Amino acid sequence: xxxxxxxxxxxxxxxxxxxxxxxxxxxxxxxxxxxxxxxxxxxxxxxxxxxxxxxxxxxxxxxxxxxxxxxxxxxxxxxxxxxxxxxxxxxxxxxxxxxxxxxxxxxxxxxxxxxxxxxxxxxxxxxxxxxxxxxxxxxxxxxxxxxxxxxxxxxxxxxxxxxxxxxxxxxxxxxxxxxxxxxxxxxxxxxxxxxxxxxxxxxxxxxxxxxxxxxxxxxxxxxxxxxxxxxxxxxxxxxxxxxxxxxxxxxxxxxxxxxxxxxx
Amino acid sequence: xxxxxxxxxxxxxxxxxxxxxxxxxxxxxxxxxxxxxxxxxxxxxxxxxxxxxxxxxxxxxxxxxxxxxxxxxxxxxxxxxxxxxxxxxxxxxxxxxxxxxxxxxxxxxxxxxxxxxxxxxxxxxxxxxxxxxxxxxxxxxxxxxxxxxxxxxxxxxxxxxxxxxxxxxxxxxxxxxxxxxxxxxxxxxxxxxxxxxxxxxxxxxxxxxxxxxxxxxxxxxxxxxxxxxxxxxxxxxxxxxxxxxxxxxxxxxxxxxxxxxxxx
DNA sequence: TACTGCATTTCATAGAATGAAAGAGTATTG
DNA sequence: CAATACTCTTTCATTCTATGAAATGCAGTA
Numbered sequence: 001x002x003x004x005x006x007x008x009x010x011x012x013x014x015x016x017x018x019x020x021x022x023x024x025x026x027x028x029x030x031x032x033x034x035x036x037x038x039x040x041x042x043x044x045x046x047x048x049x050x051x052x053x054x055x056x057x058x059x060x061x062x063x064x065x066x067x068x069x070x071x072x073x074x075x076x077x078x079x080x081x082x083x084x085x086x087x088x089x090x091x092x093x094x095x096x097x098x099x100x101x102x103x104x105x106x107x108x109x110x111x112x113x114x115x116x117x118x119x120x121x122x123x124x125x126x127x128x129x130x131x132x133x134x135x136x137x138x139x140x141x142x143x144x145x146x147x148x149x150x151x152x153x154x155x156x157x158x159x160x161x162x163x164x165x166x167x168x169x170x171x172x173x174x175x176x177x178x179x180x181x182x183x184x185x186x187x188x189x190x191x192x193x194x195x196x197x198x199x200x201x202x203x204x205x206x207x208x209x210x211x212x213x214x215x216x217x218x219x220x221x222x223x224x225x226x227x228x229x230x231x232x233x234x235x236x237x238x239x240x241x242x243x244x245x246x247x248x249x250x251x252x253x254x255x256x257x258x259x260x261x262x263x264x
Numbered sequence: 265x266x267x268x269x270x271x272x273x274x275x276x277x278x279x280x281x282x283x284x285x286x287x288x289x290x291x292x293x294x295x296x297x298x299x300x301x302x303x304x305x306x307x308x309x310x311x312x313x314x315x316x317x318x319x320x321x322x323x324x325x326x327x328x329x330x331x332x333x334x335x336x337x338x339x340x341x342x343x344x345x346x347x348x349x350x351x352x353x354x355x356x357x358x359x360x361x362x363x364x365x366x367x368x369x370x371x372x373x374x375x376x377x378x379x380x381x382x383x384x385x386x387x388x389x390x391x392x393x394x395x396x397x398x399x400x401x402x403x404x405x406x407x408x409x410x411x412x413x414x415x416x417x418x419x420x421x422x423x424x425x426x427x428x429x430x431x432x433x434x435x436x437x438x439x440x441x442x443x444x445x446x447x448x449x450x451x452x453x454x455x456x457x458x459x460x461x462x463x464x465x466x467x468x469x470x471x472x473x474x475x476x477x478x479x480x481x482x483x484x485x486x487x488x489x490x491x492x493x494x495x496x497x498x499x500x501x502x503x504x505x506x507x508x509x510x511x512x513x514x515x516x517x518x519x520x521x522x523x524x525x526x527x528x
Numbered sequence: 529t530a531c532t533g534c535a536t537t538t539c540a541t542a543g544a545a546t547g548a549a550a551g552a553g554t555a556t557t558g
Numbered sequence: 559c560a561a562t563a564c565t566c567t568t569t570c571a572t573t574c575t576a577t578g579a580a581a582t583g584c585a586g587t588a
Contacts, residue, residue: 019325020575021545025286026329033351042565051547056567061283065290066383069356071523073566077352079381079388082406085349087297088341092333117343119330124343142346259335284544285576306534315578320536337535 024050025058029067029077038074085142088126094225095127097258102129102227105251109244111231113251116145116152116213118224121171123153131231145205146177148187151213152228155199158192158215159222198245200238208233212241214248218259225259227252288314289322293331293341302338349406352390358489359391361522366393366491369515373508375495377515380409380416380477382488385435387417409469410441412451415477416492419463422456422479423486462509464502472497476505478512482523489523491516 027048032039039047045055059075062068066080089095095115102113106129115127122144147153147168157168165184173181192199198214205211213228229244291312296303303311309319323339326332330344353359359379366377370393379391386408411417411432421432429448437445456463465475477492493508 018575019285019289019321021283022285022289022322022325023328025283025289026325026331029348030329033348036355038357040565041567052566053548053568054546057283057545058286061286061290064287065294067290071357076356077348079352079383079390081345081348081352082388082390083383083408084293084297084341084345084406086404086406088343088345091300092340093302093335119343119347124346126343126346140350142348142350144347282544304534305536316535317537317579318577321576 021054021058024048024054025062028055028058029062032068032075032077035076038071038076040074044075089141092126094255094258098127098227098255099129101251101254102127105129105227105229105244105247106131108247109229111229111236111241111244114152114228114230115255116156116226116228118147118156118226119144121147121168121175123147123156123226146172146175148172148182148190149178149201150205150228151199151201151211152226153199154191154201155213155215155226156223157187158196158199162188198242198248200242202233202238210236210238210241212245212248214245214252216252216259217256225255227255285322288312288318289326292319292322293326296332296339296341299340302335302340304338308339353405356390358519358522362391362491362519363393365515365518366391369393369491369493369508369511370395372511373493375493375500375505375508378416378492378494379519380420380490380492382411382420382490383408385411385432385439387411387420387490410436410439412436412446412454413442413465414469414492415463415465415475416490417477418455418465419477419479419490420487421451422460422463426452462506462512464506466497466502474500474502474505476509476512478509478516480516480523481520489519491519 028044028050031044031047041052041056041059044059045052048055059068059070063070063075063078066078069076069078098115102115106113110131112128112130114125114129116123117126118124123146125141125143125145128139128141145153147157157165160168162184165187169182169184169187198212201209201211201213203209209230210233211228211230213226215223216225216227217223218225227248229241229248231241292308292314295308295311305316305320305323308323309316312319323332323334327334327339327342330342333340333342362379366379370377374395376392376394378389378393380387381390382388387410389405389407389409392403392405409417411421421429424432426448429451433446433448433451462476462478465473465477467473469475473494474497475492475494477490479487480489480491481487482489491512493505493512495505
């Protein structure tokens with residue numbers, strides 16, 4: 001009911017009430033991810049709005065597959081997610097294709113290039129190449145960031161309808177990210193203008209960080225991937241960063257072919 | 265039916281035929297992970313032994329939650345696995361506790377220390393600290409390795425029943441790892457003797473690599489975690505490596521408290 | 529144009545998922 | 559130490575959902 005996700009409340013235009021148990025299981029799983037500590041059965045049942053027996057049965061199956069671990073009476077995300085993530089990073093055609101492309105942009109511009117994917121009302125970092133140091137220690141792959149803040153987020157909202165922006169604004173206040181309440185209109189004001197195909201951000205997600213981003217077009221009108229260049233304010237001006245937008249566009253175009261073309 | 269996992273054929277002693285749709289969904293998901301390229305609907309349906317409509321419905325729900333991505337008519341593991349993996353690595357009490365402990369052992373011994381978790385008939389690397397270089401680039405977290413080869417695998421089988429070893433031997437031949445067919449008896453011969461609490465391996469998983477491992481005891485008699493020290497043959501002899509077993513034992517003991525104690 | 533293979537929708541039926549309630553186990557409290 | 563409160567677990571009858579056969583749609587191919 002109170003999910004951050006798409007399934008229950010909104011965005012499910014053509015969907016039906018199908019696969020209830022599976023949907024519920026995925027809600028339990030999502031809830032475990034949100035939690036920063038192991039959860040008791042009754043907590044999960046209450047949070048997800050389902051009965052104790054149902055929650056227990058779900059957890060047992062998830063546990064059989066390693067998606068959930070149990071110690072004592074508390075449940076948490078299980079080790080099976082690691083091979084899954086590894087599979088995604090190794091074999092996803094978009095991610096695999098993105099790495100050399102990001103590398104090229106990062107080298108050309110001497111900045112950090114990142115690829116984000118939209119998931120629900122958030123975005124996820126799925127690939128990153130640093131301009132100078134080849135790789136960072138705490139590479140925050142998989143980090144969940146808001147759509148409402150940062151160039152890579154805002155460009156994904158550029159094509160959003162008024163209704164969708166409304167949902168985003170609501171989700172932003174519920175979903176415990178940093179900058180809380182704003183109206184849909186206030187949000188729209190920060191987004192790229194209708195003509196622009198890139199977004200710019202300064203000091204939004206983190207102070208002293210500038211970024212520009214473009215969307216990766218897909219077959220639908222709503223892109224769900226974007227690539228961004230980020231730089232500390234010390235080493236770039238707004239104008240310099242925006243001067244790299246053509247490079248970004250070209251990179252996005254190459255990635256876009258993967259999503260458009262019918263053959264891999 | 266032909267799953268690498270526990271659910272269907274064996275190991276399900278106290279389980280019932282419950283949560284069929286969820287189990288099937290997880291099989292589809294597991295199958296997508298095994299595949300190195302995007303899968304068509306009909307492939308998945310055939311491989312998992314279910315009808316096309318059912319498979320399609322499952323994929324749609326998984327897609328709603330980002331666990332699966334679709335481009336054109338092919339499906340693959342989706343980006344939602346990344347935050348899940350991140351959650352596991354950041355918040356799992358065992359993994360979090362293990363890192364400083366592994367660090368200490370690695371420093372003391374100047375070798376690589378690793379933590380594995382058993383999952384089905386495989387083991388997964390969930391934490392690793394290198395003796396000298398603080399971190400490696402291709403840190404193979406989440407890598408799936410056989411139980412039958414390598415010290416960290418063999419020690420997890422030390423307490424296995426004859427029946428279980430039989431299953432392992434069968435699974436090993438089906439599950440496409442390197443060294444193929446051996447009987448349960450041949451396997452048993454390579455395992456630690458009944459008295460020993462550690463396993464040793466030389467040139468098993470990779471030539472020129474020595475390793476010792478101990479299990480992390482939990483409440484059941486069957487440990488599902490093990491920690492290992494590995495070293496290139498150039499920088500260690502069998503005797504030297506085995507001399508570090510007491511260190512390993514101590515580390516395992518500290519981790520074991522987490523699994524035993526009723527309070528985190 | 530007809531054909532072939534795959535994806536998708538429809539629909540009646542079987543069977544699984546569900547929650548109430550009872551039971552068991554454990555911690556908490558007086 | 560006994561009584562209490564709490565959470566977990568099992569059972570079971572009912573409901574509703576998950577299921578696959580078959581029909582339909584949709585491309586590519588001959």
